[in-house]
Amino acid sequence: MAYPGSLNPNQLQFFNSQGYLVLDSFVNPDEIKSMRNRMEQLLHDFDSPSSVIFSTKDHSHAKDNYFFDSAEKISFFFEALHELDPVFKEFSSSKNFSSLLSSLGYKRPAVVQSMYIFKQPGIGGEVVPHQDNSFLYTDPQTCTGLWLALEDATVINGCLWAIPGSQKNGLVRRFIRDAEGVHFDRPSPSYDQKDFVPIEVKAGSLVVIHGDLIHQSFENQSPNSRHAYSLHVVDTDGCKWAEDNWIRRKQEPEPIYVS
Ligand SMILES: O=C(O)CCC(=O)C(=O)O
Numbered sequence: 001m002a003y004p005g006s007l008n009p010n011q012l013q014f015f016n017s018q019g020y021l022v023l024d025s026f027v028n029p030d031e032i033k034s035m036r037n038r039m040e041q042l043l044h045d046f047d048s049p050s051s052v053i054f055s056t057k058d059h060s061h062a063k064d065n066y067f068f069d070s071a072e073k074i075s076f077f078f079e080a081l082h083e084l085d086p087v088f089k090e091f092s093s094s095k096n097f098s099s100l101l102s103s104l105g106y107k108r109p110a111v112v113q114s115m116y117i118f119k120q121p122g123i124g125g126e127v128v129p130h131q132d133n134s135f136l137y138t139d140p141q142t143c144t145g146l147w148l149a150l151e152d153a154t155v156i157n158g159c160l161w162a163i164p165g166s167q168k169n170g171l172v173r174r175f176i177r178d179a180e181g182v183h184f185d186r187p188s189p190s191y192d193q194k195d196f197v198p199i200e201v202k203a204g205s206l207v208v209i210h211g212d213l214i215h216q217s218f219e220n221q222s223p224n225s226r227h228a229y230s231l232h233v234v235d236t237d238g239c240k241w242a243e244d245n246w247i248r249r250k251q252e253p254e255p256i257y258v259s
């Protein structure tokens with residue numbers, strides 16, 4: 001059986017040149033439904049101190065050990081679902097998921113972070129241009145973002161946008177945690193909005209994002225939510241997790257497979 005996760009040469013070539021790739025129907029409607037239902041249940045049982053709404057003005061979340069992709073973003077999410085919740089764990093343990101990582105050349109991949117992103121109308125703010133390698137740095141760099149649309153993502157409800165090929169220019173800055181807290185090591189370059197292309201996708205599609213790809217998303221201007229499940233993978237073989245990364249784990253994450 002061919003899994004949508006096992007990439008053909010054309011797909012690999014697209015990914016290598018553009019820095020992203022859309023895999024349609026990566027999960028089926030039943031799987032989407034079970035993740036969305038599960039999140040609804042988690043929300044129902046949810047006890048507010050364990051979650052945060054991020055905002056530009058309040059950086060206290062950083063001290064509270066909550067990962068965020070960008071100091072400027074406003075989002076509401078749950079993290080570490082891939083480890084702690086059986087429904088979400090099933091997705092990252094699927095054959096489809098491991099075939100994809102194997103196609104991308106991972107030797108001992110591990111999910112270092114996952115988020116359920118709600119992007120609600122009104123409070124679902126923008127995510128400013130960034131590279132995921134800034135936040136999840138390994139030497140050499142190995143981060144890939146895997147962004148699963150749980151609802152259709154459009155320019156109206158705040159889909160991803162990216163500068164095709166921008167991964168070829170390498171990493172522009174790092175997000176560091178030290179005695180002073182967390183900060184970027186240099187200011188962000190300014191980007192020309194004309195260089196970004198929208199990545200509109202149907203629910204069930206997976207967007208594969210190169211760790212050095214410049215990407216962003218805008219406010220949700222629709223009356224509906226834009227749910228997505230986003231995971232970030234790094235290799236744990238042949239590279240070193242940076243000690244000054246924002247995320248410091250007591251235990252190494254479980255590899256998806258060992259090759
Ligand atoms: O969902 C978004 O709007 C942005 C997510 C993102 O940047 C990521 O998953 O790396």
Ligand SMILES: [Fe+2]
Binds near residue numbers: 069130215
């Ligand atoms: Fe990102």
